[in-house]
Amino acid sequence: MKSPSRKRVPKSSKPPVTIDAYLATVPQPQRTTLQKLRSSIRAAAPREATEIISYRIPAFKYKQVLVWFAAFSDHCSFFPTAAVIEKFKSHLKPYKLSKGTIQFPIDKPLPAALVKKMVRTRLAQIASKPSRPGARSTKK
Numbered sequence: 001m002k003s004p005s006r007k008r009v010p011k012s013s014k015p016p017v018t019i020d021a022y023l024a025t026v027p028q029p030q031r032t033t034l035q036k037l038r039s040s041i042r043a044a045a046p047r048e049a050t051e052i053i054s055y056r057i058p059a060f061k062y063k064q065v066l067v068w069f070a071a072f073s074d075h076c077s078f079f080p081t082a083a084v085i086e087k088f089k090s091h092l093k094p095y096k097l098s099k100g101t102i103q104f105p106i107d108k109p110l111p112a113a114l115v116k117k118m119v120r121t122r123l124a125q126i127a128s129k130p131s132r133p134g135a136r137s138t139k140k
Helices: 021-024 031-046 082-087 112-128
Strands: 051-053 057-062 064-072 073-077 103-104
Touching: 021 031, 021 051, 031 057, 031 064, 031 073, 031 112, 051 064, 057 103, 057 112, 064 112, 082 112
Parallel strands: none
Antiparallel strands: 051 057, 057 064, 064 073, 073 103
């Protein structure tokens, strides 16, 4: 049985199809934290990055999923991938971490500058990956 503090927000029968729809179901203060997180990601992401819902939570996509983020009952999570978390581990000591997740408390300021650095690091990882055989090229 999952503990109530790990409960994901929102819980509806129909999954949201946009980030705005997702945010509309998130209570305060999580909504404000997620809006700040979204703005920080958008500021660091390329213009071509798109907002999507992936695994029923908000994400940004640029060639592939860049990062995910979500609201929970007592925190907001940011999912920049395990490699990014490992690279920034010394900067993330104040936060609860798992292999691929950073939990930001909803009662503390969001480290926006750090989020932007992690997004840029994730972009560099994506750029350095060789293209997969059979993958469509995005070059014109």
